[in-house]
Amino acid sequence: MQTPSTAPSSSGLNPPIPDLVDDIPATGPVAPPPCIADPSAPLSFPPRFPQDRGFYREMKARVYRSFRDSKTSPFGGPRMVLKTVTILLWFAASYAALVFFSTEWWHGVLASISLGLSIAGIGFAIQHDANHGAYSSNPGSNRLLSRTLDFLGASSYVWGWKHNVLHHTWTNIEGSDSDVELGVIGRLAPLQKRYWFHRFQQYYLWLAYGLVAPKWQIWDDFYNLATARISKHPIVRGGWGTVVGVILGKLVFAGWAIVIPLCYHPFWQVVAFSALTWGFMGIVLSVVFQLAHCVEEAEFQDARAAAKNPALPWAEHQLRTTVDFAQGNPILTWYLGGLNYQVEHHLFPRICHLHYPRIARIVRETCAEFGVPYSANPGFFSAIASHYRWLRRMGRPQAA
Ligand SMILES: [Zn+2]
Secondary structure, eight states, rough: OOOOOOSSTTTTTOSSOOOOOGGSOOOOOBOTTTTTTTTTTTSSOOOBBBOOSSSSHHHHHHHHHHHTTTTTTTOOOOHHHHHHHHHHHHHHHHHHHHHHOSSSSSHHHHHHOOOOOOOHHIIIIHHHHHHHHOOOOOOOHHHHHHHHHTTSSSOHHHHHIIIIIHHSSSSEEEOOOOOOOOOGGGOSTTTOOGGGGGGHHHHHHHHGGGGGGIIIIIIIIHHHHTTTTTTTOOOOOOOOHHHHHHHHHHHHIIIIIIHHHHHHHHHHHHHHHHHHHHHHHHHHHHHHHHHHHHHTOOOOEEEEHHSSSOSHHHHHHHHHHOOEEETTOHHHOOOOOOGHHHHHHHHTHHHHGGGGHHHHHHHHHHHHHHHHOOEEEEEEEHHHHHHHHHHHHHHHHTOO
């Protein structure tokens, strides 16, 4: 099964995200992968980025040099193995507590919340790095650990296209980045159609984020593969190996998440505690990703306008559309798999998240030198407040 770990490079597709281990990459205009370019549908034609003006080249050189000078690998190593074992044991203990040992309703509530948090932790800190090829220098290890997402009921293959290619390349570009499209339920970006009920979205969307997991597990993966599209973008459907891998993942997921609990508990209890577990997980997962891109400090672009008149080179575009938060909080940094350092992640998706706090200083200094904005909310709650204000602004009738 072929999973794009970043925008594919060896398959003839132009890599929009240069690879750290390629040393300092050649810069140049970024072409859309041919499988995505679709001239017949203007909105689905993603923009090319103009050539780097020296900013990204210099930043990569400095970051790369810091790894070389400290004789450190940009991948995970033993610390990531220990972190992975810790999170997987947390998951297993929470699952066992919920399914085998809960005798009171409040046992189930506490175990469901713990299980939801541990599942989000697997998403943040294990599968995300592995799917980007940042967990290990060994591609086989990355592939194996990326399957933790299939184990959780969502296809790592579809995620590779949706996240690594579409989101990471055309971040916050409406019509290209499907992460900023919620359908009619929410208006996240200025050019999206506004409905009257969006006036209240800053209140209700937090709960609606809880639907994200079942939507992926039950609908999105099948729909995306059947139509070979994500949002307006064609994707490569993959061969039979891909299809079999996706179905096997769903079956394994259904086994541990539905069949085994049904052997021990009545149907309504399985439904209720599953809803709590996955709803809580979806809210945590969605909010963390929203705090990086759907906040007041982030900018949005329109794919049609950007395709005709690209404004900024790719790396500078990332700096304007991505925001860090709570950089000084080691507990959050551990749990979120460095996703509070999304700026560093977007610029260096092939570097393991354990290194983000260290390279953040280099990124910040290089931005200051080149006059490129670098945004970070100081804390978790200031980022939450910024997301709330952004939702409120997008829901107002006068919002542009
Ligand atoms: Zn990512």
